[in-house]
Amino acid sequence: MSAFFGHTETSSRSTSELQRFLGVFRYTRRAIQLVWQTSRRLTLGLMLLTLIAGVLPAVAAWIGKLIVDAVVLAMQVHQTTGLVEYQPVLNYLLLEALVLIGISATQRATAAHQALLRALLGQKVNVMILEKAQTLSLAQFEDSEFYDKLTRARREASVRPLALVNKTFTLLQNAIALASFAFLLIQFSPWALLLLFVGALPVFIAEAKFSGDAFQIFRRRSPETRTQMYLETVMAREDSIKEVKLFQLGPLLLNRYRGIFDTLFSEDRKLILKRETWGFILGLLGTLTFYAAYAWVVLETVLGKITLGDMTMYLLVFRQGQTSVSASLTSISGMYEDNLYLSNLYEYLEQPVPIEAGQLTQGTQPGDGLRFENVSFTYPGARHPALQHINLHLKPGESLALVGENGSGKTTLIKLLTRLYEPDEGRILLDGSDLKDWHPQTLRERIGVIFQDFVRYQFLVGENIGMGDVAAFSEEPRWKKAAEAGMADDFIQRMSQGYHTQLGRWFKGGQELSGGQWQKIALSRAFMREKADILVLDEPTAAMDAEAEAQMFEYFRQHTLNKMAILISHRFSTVRMADQIIFIEQGQILEQGSHEQLMVLDGRYAHLFNLQASGYR
Numbered sequence: 001m002s003a004f005f006g007h008t009e010t011s012s013r014s015t016s017e018l019q020r021f022l023g024v025f026r027y028t029r030r031a032i033q034l035v036w037q038t039s040r041r042l043t044l045g046l047m048l049l050t051l052i053a054g055v056l057p058a059v060a061a062w063i064g065k066l067i068v069d070a071v072v073l074a075m076q077v078h079q080t081t082g083l084v085e086y087q088p089v090l091n092y093l094l095l096e097a098l099v100l101i102g103i104s105a106t107q108r109a110t111a112a113h114q115a116l117l118r119a120l121l122g123q124k125v126n127v128m129i130l131e132k133a134q135t136l137s138l139a140q141f142e143d144s145e146f147y148d149k150l151t152r153a154r155r156e157a158s159v160r161p162l163a164l165v166n167k168t169f170t171l172l173q174n175a176i177a178l179a180s181f182a183f184l185l186i187q188f189s190p191w192a193l194l195l196l197f198v199g200a201l202p203v204f205i206a207e208a209k210f211s212g213d214a215f216q217i218f219r220r221r222s223p224e225t226r227t228q229m230y231l232e233t234v235m236a237r238e239d240s241i242k243e244v245k246l247f248q249l250g251p252l253l254l255n256r257y258r259g260i261f262d263t264l265f266s267e268d269r270k271l272i273l274k275r276e277t278w279g280f281i282l283g284l285l286g287t288l289t290f291y292a293a294y295a296w297v298v299l300e301t302v303l304g305k306i307t308l309g310d311m312t313m314y315l316l317v318f319r320q321g322q323t324s325v326s327a328s329l330t331s332i333s334g335m336y337e338d339n340l341y342l343s344n345l346y347e348y349l350e351q352p353v354p355i356e357a358g359q360l361t362q363g364t365q366p367g368d369g370l371r372f373e374n375v376s377f378t379y380p381g382a383r384h385p386a387l388q389h390i391n392l393h394l395k396p397g398e399s400l401a402l403v404g405e406n407g408s409g410k411t412t413l414i415k416l417l418t419r420l421y422e423p424d425e426g427r428i429l430l431d432g433s434d435l436k437d438w439h440p441q442t443l444r445e446r447i448g449v450i451f452q453d454f455v456r457y458q459f460l461v462g463e464n465i466g467m468g469d470v471a472a473f474s475e476e477p478r479w480k481k482a483a484e485a486g487m488a489d490d491f492i493q494r495m496s497q498g499y500h501t502q503l504g505r506w507f508k509g510g511q512e513l514s515g516g517q518w519q520k521i522a523l524s525r526a527f528m529r530e531k532a533d534i535l536v537l538d539e540p541t542a543a544m545d546a547e548a549e550a551q552m553f554e555y556f557r558q559h560t561l562n563k564m565a566i567l568i569s570h571r572f573s574t575v576r577m578a579d580q581i582i583f584i585e586q587g588q589i590l591e592q593g594s595h596e597q598l599m600v601l602d603g604r605y606a607h608l609f610n611l612q613a614s615g616y617r
């Protein structure tokens, strides 16, 4: 045994191991609650079937005994009197057949209940996972440890709650069956009962140990599993296959994919072989105890202490009892495993959600606009700050352009403004009040943002635009108005089904758009937000031709008279149109002012502007 467990355990250690083992069952109650909430009728049905299925085998064994005894009696009667008494035996046979039909009907009904519950529960848990995802912050999604938790929860947890409940019921069923077998067996000898339990114990201990190991492996390897999933996506998705083909990345990626599998598989193989070998060896103990009991019962029958009917019954009861004990113990160790997996689901569901406690729907100085006061921010885990001591003021009706090299912090500034992250230092004020104090809903309604990596929804063209304002998601006249502003109306009109054309390649009849066309869709989405008075465009025009970009920005300025507009662009021909320009370098404001002021300053902005202008000449 010590080779199996690797070391001898001290008693205090075994106590804490036992506590840990029992502690893991705490999710059983919650899983049952979850199943109960999913469907009371099905859960009750399942419980009832469990009870019936628990009692019927003992009844069948009891009738079996009556049949044999009736046969023996009939044989004796026939030998002594010559009479043939079929009737009692036939009656018992009929009864036994009915009980067996009952058993098979309960099995089918149980399977049907389980299948229905599985579908309902899978959906419920998936919705819970997705609902929770909506409440989490962007920073949580970017944290790889948290992301692992989410992946683990999504992969396994939707089937685990039902598995756990099924096992709980199986345990209950086996416990009932065992109680009824025990009732019959104890009349033979209490020792036989003890033998029954002792024979099954080693298998159980092995099972519990190995399921714990399997879970630890599952948990530890989730980064590898995630890499596998990622490689599958890269090699089999339409948006990456282009590059994979042209760069001939297939073999390289496949090799990496195979490599991960090989490492994981060799670990799996070790565990499987160990599990099954020990299962067999320890299972032998069970077989041995069965044959010991067999010999004992046979001996008692030969000695005439019990009838032939009793012998058949006891043997049947002992064998089925043994199956029930090992099934119960396997259920328990399986429950242990399911509980471990479920702990993962609940760890995810109980992940603290950032509290957005603000209540303001109006600022203390309406009309003051947007202010950054000494704002600094470092990404979690990053060594250098992404933004440092940012100060700016943008009044209603003004436009601001952010320029700077790649990675200088422009998008980060927008992420802070939209509260996807909180500043580490300083404050961001809207109409005189800290963004933190604003009601999140009001704030979201006031800000319209299109990021450079905006989402290309595989929905209808119109819906892609409608996404900009969920309240008007399906309002066709609004789609059109926004599309006109975003310069998308022309090409949409020319599409096969106009605003009802399906976009993307995922679904039947979907049409793909060019990069610039997608950007026009994204821009139109921004124009859907009629109520928003802060409009942010983070390089949404990079794929458009220069003329379209200038035209768009001009339109944008005209239609955002009392609004605040923030634009990130690498094109100085557009940037120059903004009232205020901020040049950011390595997270700090290097230069700030209007185009004219910055040109007079003759610094970095003027240098880059002239560089680009000479390129155009």
Ligand SMILES: Nc1ncnc2c1ncn2[C@@H]1O[C@H](COP(=O)(O)OP(=O)(O)OP(=O)(O)O)[C@@H](O)[C@H]1O
Binding pocket: 142, 379, 380, 382, 386, 404, 405, 406, 407, 408, 409, 410, 411, 412, 413
């Ligand atoms: N989610 C993130 N986690 C950690 N660091 C990040 C994250 N996003 C950006 N950074 C880092 O913060 C810095 C600023 O990035 P940001 O995206 O704000 O640059 P940018 O000025 O918008 O660049 P570009 O012109 O390329 O869009 C960069 O050094 C980048 O590596």
